[in-house]
Amino acid sequence: MNEQIAVNSQVTPIVAVVGNPNCGKSALFNALTGLRQKVANYPGATVERRSGRIVSAGNLTMIDLPGAYSLNARSADEEVTHQVVTGTHDVEAKPDVILSVVDATNLAQHLRFVLELRELGIPMVVALNMTDLAARERISIDVAALSAQIGVPVIETVAVRKKGLAELTLALSNATLAPAPSNVDFGQTVKQRQKAARKIASATIISEGIGHRTTRRIDQVLLNPVIGPGTLFGLLFLMFQAVFSWAETPMELIEDGIGSLQIFLATTLSDGLFLSFLNDGILAGVGAVVVFLPQILILFLFILVLESTGYMARAAFIMDRLMASVGLNGRAFIPLLSSFACAVPGIMAARSIANERDRLTTILIAPLMTCSARLPVYTVIIAAFIPNQTVGGGVGLQGLVMFVLYLAGILSALLVAAVLKRTVAKGEADTFLLELPKYQNPNIRFVLTGLYERARIFLRRAGTIILVSTIILWVLAVYPAAPIGATEPAISYSLVGMIGSALEVVFAPIGFNWEISVALVPGMAAREVAIAALGTVYSLSGSEAMIEAGLVSVLNNAWSLPTALSFLAWFIFAPQCLSTIAVTRRETGGWKWPAFMVAYLFVLAYGASFVTFRVATWLLG
Amino acid sequence: MTSPPLSEPLGNRKPGFSGTIIGFTSDHENIESAAVEQLREMGFAEGLQVSILHQNPFGKDPIAVRVGAMTIALRRREAKLVQVTQA
Numbered sequence: 223m224n225e226q227i228a229v230n231s232q233v234t235p236i237v238a239v240v241g242n243p244n245c246g247k248s249a250l251f252n253a254l255t256g257l258r259q260k261v262a263n264y265p266g267a268t269v270e271r272r273s274g275r276i277v278s279a280g281n282l283t284m285i286d287l288p289g290a291y292s293l294n295a296r297s298a299d300e301e302v303t304h305q306v307v308t309g310t311h312d313v314e315a316k317p318d319v320i321l322s323v324v325d326a327t328n329l330a331q332h333l334r335f336v337l338e339l340r341e342l343g344i345p346m347v348v349a350l351n352m353t354d355l356a357a358r359e360r361i362s363i364d365v366a367a368l369s370a371q372i373g374v375p376v377i378e379t380v381a382v383r384k385k386g387l388a389e390l391t392l393a394l395s396n397a398t399l400a401p402a403p404s405n406v407d408f409g410q411t412v413k414q415r416q417k418a419a420r421k422i423a424s425a426t427i428i429s430e431g432i433g434h435r436t437t438r439r440i441d442q443v444l445l446n447p448v449i450g451p452g453t454l455f456g457l458l459f460l461m462f463q464a465v466f467s468w469a470e471t472p473m474e475l476i477e478d479g480i481g482s483l484q485i486f487l488a489t490t491l492s493d494g495l496f497l498s499f500l501n502d503g504i505l506a507g508v509g510a511v512v513v514f515l516p517q518i519l520i521l522f523l524f525i526l527v528l529e530s531t532g533y534m535a536r537a538a539f540i541m542d543r544l545m546a547s548v549g550l551n552g553r554a555f556i557p558l559l560s561s562f563a564c565a566v567p568g569i570m571a572a573r574s575i576a577n578e579r580d581r582l583t584t585i586l587i588a589p590l591m592t593c594s595a596r597l598p599v600y601t602v603i604i605a606a607f608i609p610n611q612t613v614g615g616g617v618g619l620q621g622l623v624m625f626v627l628y629l630a631g632i633l634s635a636l637l638v639a640a641v642l643k644r645t646v647a648k649g650e651a652d653t654f655l656l657e658l659p660k661y662q663n664p665n666i667r668f669v670l671t672g673l674y675e676r677a678r679i680f681l682r683r684a685g686t687i688i689l690v691s692t693i694i695l696w697v698l699a700v701y702p703a704a705p706i707g708a709t710e711p712a713i714s715y716s717l718v719g720m721i722g723s724a725l726e727v728v729f730a731p732i733g734f735n736w737e738i739s740v741a742l743v744p745g746m747a748a749r750e751v752a753i754a755a756l757g758t759v760y761s762l763s764g765s766e767a768m769i770e771a772g773l774v775s776v777l778n779n780a781w782s783l784p785t786a787l788s789f790l791a792w793f794i795f796a797p798q799c800l801s802t803i804a805v806t807r808r809e810t811g812g813w814k815w816p817a818f819m820v821a822y823l824f825v826l827a828y829g830a831s832f833v834t835f836r837v838a839t840w841l842l843g
Numbered sequence: 844m845t846s847p848p849l850s851e852p853l854g855n856r857k858p859g860f861s862g863t864i865i866g867f868t869s870d871h872e873n874i875e876s877a878a879v880e881q882l883r884e885m886g887f888a889e890g891l892q893v894s895i896l897h898q899n900p901f902g903k904d905p906i907a908v909r910v911g912a913m914t915i916a917l918r919r920r921e922a923k924l925v926q927v928t929q930a
Contacts, residue, residue, distance in 0.1 A: 291884040294877075328912045331886045412883045413875065420888065434912065438896065441914070445907060447900040539916045543901035552905070552916070653878070653921055654905050655885060658914040 234281045235398040236315060238307055240339060241323030242332050243289035244532075244659040246351045248272075249668075250323055250381035251286040254391065276391055282398070285317065288574075292412065293338055297576040307342055319397045320346045321390075326356035326363060326378075327434070327660070330423035336372060337408040337415045345397040348376045349390055354383065355660075361431030368426040373404045382665055437532075437660040444536055454540050461524040462628060463621045465597070469516035476516075477772065480509035498762070499696060506761040506773075507692030507754035512684050514598040514750065518563075519673055521594050525563055526672045532659040534559070542654050548636045549643030551575075551654040554584045558635070561591035562628075563676070565802045569809055579647040583639050585809060586647075586819050589802055590635035590795065592628045595749040599793045600627055602753055606777040607786040630794050634826065646818075691744040691751050692758060699762050711763040718759065732828060733788040733835035737763070737780070749799055784838035791834040796827035853893060853908070854923030861894035862927040864910075869924075879924055886913045887925055 241247040255274025272286035287306055288299035295301040302311070309316030322339050324332040329350075336348055350365060369376040375393045379386035408418040443449055484501045491497045528534050534556055542552025553575055561568030568588045575581040592600070601624075608623050643649075695718065704712035713719050721743070722736030729739045737759045745752030753773070760776045777786070806816040850865050866889060867879045875883075887893075887910055896914065897907040905918045 291881075294880065294884070296881065328886075331911060331913060334884075411875075412880050416883055416888050431912075434914075437914070438909070441896065441907070445897040447898075450897075451900050535916070539897075539905065539907060540899065540901075542905050542916070542918075543899045546904075546918075654916065654918050655881060655921060656916045657885065658907060658916055 234275070234283045235318040236283045236285060237319045237321050237394055238317035239284060239286045239321045239323060240303060240307060240335075241289060242291055242325070242335060244657060245289070245323045245325040245328075245332060246381045247289060247323040248286060249665070250349060250351055250379060251284060252668075253381045253384050253387055255284050276394070278391060282319075282391075282394055284321075285314065290335075292335060298573040298581070307339065307344070317344060319394055320344050321349060321394060322346055322374075323349045323351050326350050326353045327359055327361060327431070329361075329363060329427060330420045333372075333419035333423055334412070334415045336374075337419055340372065340374065340403045340408070343402040345400045346374045346403055347390070347393045347397050348372070348374050349379045349386075350376055351379045351381055353378045354380045354385075356431070359431040359434065360429055362428040364426045364428055368422070371422045371426060373406060434660040440661050441536070441658070444533070445539065450536075451540055454537055457524075457528070459625060461521065462625050463618065464524070465517050465520050465621075465624070467618070467621070468520050472516040473513055476513045477509075480505055480513070481772070495700070498700065499693075502758060502761040503692055503696030504689065506757040507695070508684050508689055509757070511598055511688050511750045511754050512681070514601065515677060515680060517597050517601065518594045518680055519677060521597070522563055522673055522676045523669065525559065526669045527664045530662065530664045530668060532661045535656055535658045538656060539658065544636070546654075548640040550580055550583060550639055553654060553656060554580065557584055558588060558591050561588040561593060564593050564595070565589045565591065566805045569802070569805050572809070577649070579643070579649045582810065582815065583642045583647045585806060586642060586815065586822075587635040587639050589819065589823060590631050590638065592631045592794070593749070595799065596793050598750040598753045600624055600790065602756075602773060602777065603786050603790055606774045606781075607783055627790060627794060630791075634794065638822070638826075688751050688754055692754050695744055695755050695758050696762075699759060713759065713763045731835075732792070732831035733782070733785040733839070734792075734831075735781070735785065738785075738789060746800060749793070752793075783842060784835050787838045788831040788835035791830040792827050794827070795830060796823045850926040850928050852923040853895070853925040853927045854906075854919040854921070856895055856927070858895045858898050858906070860927075861892070862929050864889055864891050864893050864925055865928050866926045867924055868926060876924075878921060882917075882921065882924060885915055885917075886910050887915075893925070893927060 239247055239251050251272065251274065254276055274284045274286075276282040276284060285306065287303040290300040290303045293304050293307070295304040305311035306314045307317065307320065320339055320342065322336050324336060336346075340346060348369075350363065350368070356363065365376050365378060375397065377386055377390045377393050379390055409415045444453055484505050487497060487500055487505075491500070528537070537559070538552040538555045540552075541555040545552050545554055554572070557568045557571035557575070559568075560571050565588045568591065569585050572581050572584045572588070575584055604620050604623055608620050611619050613619050613622065698721070699713050699716050699718040701716060704710070704715045718740050719736070722740035725739035725742070726734065726736040729742075734742075737756065741752045741755035741759060744755045756777070757773050760773065760780065781789075803816045803820060806819055807813055810816070852868070853860075853864075856862075864887060867875065867882065867887075869875050869879050891911050892909075894909045895906050896909050899905050903919075905916050906922060907914055907916045908922070
């Protein structure tokens, strides 16, 4: 990737896209380059480097820099913006042109940053974005006057409707040959520039507008002391209920499809190793995971919509008090909520947290948020052991148990954070300062793109990591073959049987049989593989009738309730998948913290499972 | 010389308050502290209307304030650096 940057910089001019958070910068970048990128409404959404190209006019390389309010970097991602535009970044070359994106509904505020960027002595173009919203709020700006005042071309754009893009591309292309902005002194301190910006704004804004009236009205409700938290928790609860109920039908369809495929293969192919490889190995393993695609998409649908409407920042506001009680701030809520989908983007989103210790704490507790990969594990066990009935006015018991599992993860994350902030990550709490962006309709195209990307990533994992671990497991489960006159199922004599028996010694105190013990090993590659592995192991050790009944009923017969509960408790905490460990190493710059994370989570998992198993056995015994 | 208008910290006020920013409390008279600079970067400035729209339901802190066209959430500790007067 870095090599590519170096090559590009030699041939094509580099345009750095800079702007305050919530100015529609990422949307404009996407519209210009056509590159897929998640668009979110909260500060710190752009934590990864995004680059793309415009080929139509002049062949430009675009770099989307993290949103910042100024060049005084306060967090890891603002630091990237500072380094790139000042030409001090390690790999990124100094840009040839700066595209400064400004929200037309908040000109005075965003202009201050434009005046600061002007000082860099790099040719610049200003995109006056969201002019459609400005028109709706009856704000009218004299663009020609604005351009004359700041001595830089100003182009009106509406990124989400792709308006003004041709003009903008042309202006950028011209700017590569243009001189740096003239040497007008708009002041050197924040205060001076703020004054200058307001003066320019009031001279060029023809009509002030009516303000974000709709947003304030919605906030009257959503930030109401009673309705606010109620709505937040209601939304989270609805999210988990929806994951169960909406996904039911598509999941059944996928399951039936896989089942018919297995039957079709069993009737067409002759009995033997190849059939076993296809049916017990690939279909039982990969199929057990693919079936969760609908649930994962529903979960992401909620997160993407909440992000793109601007609600996420409100959630951070409501959660700040709770987070403060364990020494974190509300900003940590955003990476943590992303971690419900996957800890990897969550850990990366922690870059927007300015305080290093807060950032470390957030990274360390991110894996405690129940990621979507654990959903398959929870779903199978719940379906097998929790009766599908309603309690207390139509609330599904299965959904309720799921909610409790998520809650257990959250509460333990808060406890762990409190302990970490008093020990290894000791220090004064960071402050909480967050813009609550105006509400916007969720951008359907971006939500769909986001869902498509998640589906692609999930299916690619199913096709690679999960497929490979399933095949390896199948091979280990089939060889060596059972001796003649064997009394047990063949798998007990295989390598998997041996590994399982050895591990069972460790896991027996928490109620795990050898099948579970062996499934935990490939579960390290990706958590959902544990279910794929159980699918394979039980498929090989069971009878035809059991296989047809599916993994859910197999487990129902094979495990006791305490074992199932203990298994659920285990997965609240552990194990980490390899990608989480890898990204933690990258983000913390060493092996110390990932090692610490794995160790503490393993200890918690073992402890929680032990207690769960013993208590459940005692209660049911 | 007219005496400066009576001011008090924004952080001490309740939701429903509306007034004008008249200045910031800084550690030193001429050099602004990093916290004040950050407040300015977020959009706080002298002469702007400011009103407290909401406060956290669980402990009255943080608060959400309207400054200019923006709504900003901040903790009372930082809000106390903003000196306001009744409009």
